[in-house]
Amino acid sequence: MLQIPLWKRVLIIALCLLGVATAAPNLFYPRVEAHNDAIVAFENSGAMTTEQAAARDGWPDWLPSGLVNLGLDLRGGAHLLAEVHVGEVYSARLKSLWPEARRLLATERATIGAVRRIDSPEDELRIQIGEPSQIAKAVEIARTLASPVVTLTGVGQNDLEITGEGDVVTIRLSEAERAATDDRTMQQSLEIVRRRVDAAGTREPTIMRQGADRILIQVPGIGSAAELKALIGTTAKLTFHQVVGRAGDANSPAGVGKIILPGQDEKDGYYILDELSVVSGDELTDARPDTDQNGYPAVSFRFNPTGARAFGDFTANHIGEPFAIVLDNEVISAPTIQSHIAGGSGIITGRFTVQEATDLALLLRAGALPAGMTFLEERTIGPELGQDSIEAGKIAAIVGLGAVIVFMVLSYGLFGAFAAFALMVNIALVFGTMSMIGATLTLPGIAGIVLTIGMAVDANVLVFERIREEMKKVRGPARAIELGYEKAMSAIVDANVTTFITALILFVLGAGPVRGFAVTLIIGIITSVFTAIYVTRLLVTFWFDRTRPKTLEL
Template sequence: MLQIDLWKRVLIWAVIVLGLLLAMPNAFYTRVETANDASAAIELGADTTENRDAAAEWPSFLPSGLVNLGLDLRGGAHLLAEVLVKDVYEARMEAFWPDVRDALRGERDKIGTIRWNSEAVKNGELRVRISKPEGMEHALEIVRGLARPVVSLTGAGATDLEVRGEGTEIVVTLSEAEQQATDERTLRQSLEIIRRRIDEVGTREPTIQRQGFDRILIQVPGLGSAQELKDIIGTTAQLTFQPVVSRASSADQAPGVGNEILPSLDEEGVFYILEQTPVVTGEELTNAQPSFDQNGRPAVSFTFNAAGARKFGDYTAENIGSPFAIVLDGEVISAPVIQSHIPGGSGIITGNFTVEESTNLAVLLRAGALPAGLEFLEERTIGPELGQDSIDAGKIATIVAFVAVLVFMAASYGLFGIFANIALIINIGLIFGMLSMFGATLTLPGIAGIVLTVGMAVDANVLVFERIREELKTAKGPARAIELGYEKALSAIVDANITTFITAVILFVMGSGPVRGFAITLGLGILTSVFTAIFVTRLLIVMWFERRRPKKIEV
């Protein structure tokens, strides 16, 4: 008998209502997007009246997920950046000097005095000069003992350092295996930090991919310019806390061995001579939040981990009355005098910040420092006008395909065709509901996938209706004909859609960019098409049949 259990009917209608509810925010795209951005800004600390009013534009009890528009639809920023991996080699050698110094300090009777050439570090080498050439072999043996195994599958059994002697100089460089492992770690870390920075400031669905050996492709829809994107990711945000040796009025002044001279960010023409080895670095930060200082000016409060808190507390206890420089990316943000012991590992960074600058700085510090600098090889800003043209063309294509299919189904199958058309409209809503739920990005190829789905969505209904026609010719009653039509067409529907779904999966796994966008909408369209054809259309027919009880039907 042609019937559907009550619990199945409730479940089918619940899925439909949920899908359409999730798709609804896309009908009010600009309004919902503004409210979402305002809510994100409030969470980051910008709790202003303007943001609260904007967030209230969309009711909080309704879904607020949107289908993100890709770069080709919305416009945005495109960057191709090269990671300067050699910067990491220099940083490693600079950080290694204290270990070499401490290891050799106890052997001065054999090797004499030791001095290092800070200029050599720029070439990725650490050069240490000893005054007694006869002690070279002993010195080399000591430094080689500082080497560690390479942490890499390809560098198994190798050490991270190469140590050799040149005259009276010990030359230390990273081994080839360690350089390869460092390059790989640097690229992975850069990708993750860029992703965290861009995601945290509220942009939608960035494309961040590695290209080649040392390049990263970054595309962010919705940004007004490539410069705005560079401002977010172009800062390495390397934060250090360094002891101040003295102030200087010129960058040409010699800082002395083991020191460096850096400019002040706020005071023009003022430079600070600092000890090159920091007391604490930004890597030991666990949190950073925008805040205000005691005078109500924007600032950034921070917290160290246990190790950083201990070092920070010990240094401030031992150096009360001495200036202490807070350095960000080679510039001294501030150099306050330590007034008292600062336990607990927390503090505040003050400067001439705006609220926006303090918020962005907190984001950068939370995301972590880029391990190396970036050189932008290519930058493009794609205007929203080009994206709007694509959207308009996609709308026209979708509407033409949609109307043509609706007219064809109604003309070919009459009332049953109208049921299929209702299911098709629900199908489009479910596609956008699933895209919104997953936070997927819709691109121009994705629109093509939806247009293709519109045509494919009625295939299952065509198979069912043609099968019902065949069953009616054998003089069976309407109810039995409808029931057999669905039963006998089911295998063909499943087989056809499974093969197409496998193709969509392969396109998603093997493809990238636009190909993936097409695969996502095609795959989701197949799932919703099967659901609407097998369950929704059948439920509509059963409800109609139960109400009318016709003795004869025409399909």
């Protein structure tokens, strides 16, 4: 007999109702989105405006509020392709080696003579010694700075190449270390860009590495590419330097180990600073918008224990001297140290607006980019274009759905109507699943849903045709229905498993639009098999229990 256990019936109905309930908020997208935004804003700031309170109350809290995130091509937003200047990291790494190299060589000054740093290319550190005859000994000492490269491809290699010629010791990064540094720089850049974008409250950004030194950034819902560049394009590299003197212009002589940087305003002129920073932004643990003693916008900060100790020691030893707060190679403030600053906290003052102070605090909290970026490609996709895409997708889905329903009803009568109802449940399950997992719907994703609509009835066609065949062989419609589902199962599983594997490969190896298509296809395959095998069978069972027909009209 055609039977489905009660527990299985309850489970099937419950899953269908859950799918419909989680998909329903997408029918009221603007209202639910405003409700979610208001809740997030309250969690972040602890305050809520009148408009946000009204938006929060516009959707009941006891109802599901998950939404399908709209991709860049549907919502509009900004697209950037950035190139990371990985060479800057080489230069910074070699400059940081100078104090330690000077200390080591100075221990043998009686043998190798005086030690001084001389001008060198960005990717090298050159040190001149007083006794050219002792160059071999100087190189031997300098090689103690090297350490093994900690990567699988760099096993057995050191991170530094140290050579000597005449009276000059040359230090450069090895090829293995350059490759490892490039990888670390790109990973760090990706993470920091992601932190900055997430802190701005955008939804489901696409941030991925492309090639050796490029990053693709797509952020739905942001106003323009210029706004996105302002958010992530700033290096936000904060350092604190000792002020050596003032300079008339950027071309004034500074000396080895000194740099000349401009002030925040033209009238501030130029500062001569010690090239080595006292403390850097890497040692910040927190940064928040604040106000100074006069009520003007400022940024308060706090160092970790290492940074706090270095900052406290410096201020204790240089009372009455100016020190410079440098942000992205610009002196934004150069106050005079009035007293020992202990505790590792302070405040950055400057000519900030409230928004500038807020943005600076956000950037400092996210961390400094390890290197600068050049934007090779930028474009803004307007929300109108995205809305046109949504409307076109709706029309395609409605036309496809209507055509499939008409075909199924004309071909299989009442059983075709059951398949059409299961198809509607299938679409609800697709959107409900995407809402629950926070998936992003793109224009290719809509194509995946339309394809799912066409594929969803394939299993029903196999089952119904099998039932037709069994009606010619067995007695009674109940047995024919039961055998139809049993014998069609292997063909249904085979067809959908192969499609599922293909979609999975697209998801793993694809990117951007390809992955968006794969996501909806994977979900659609799972839900279509569920509705075809279980939902239609449950509907047929309910109908059969009530009518007990003597024959089947297929």
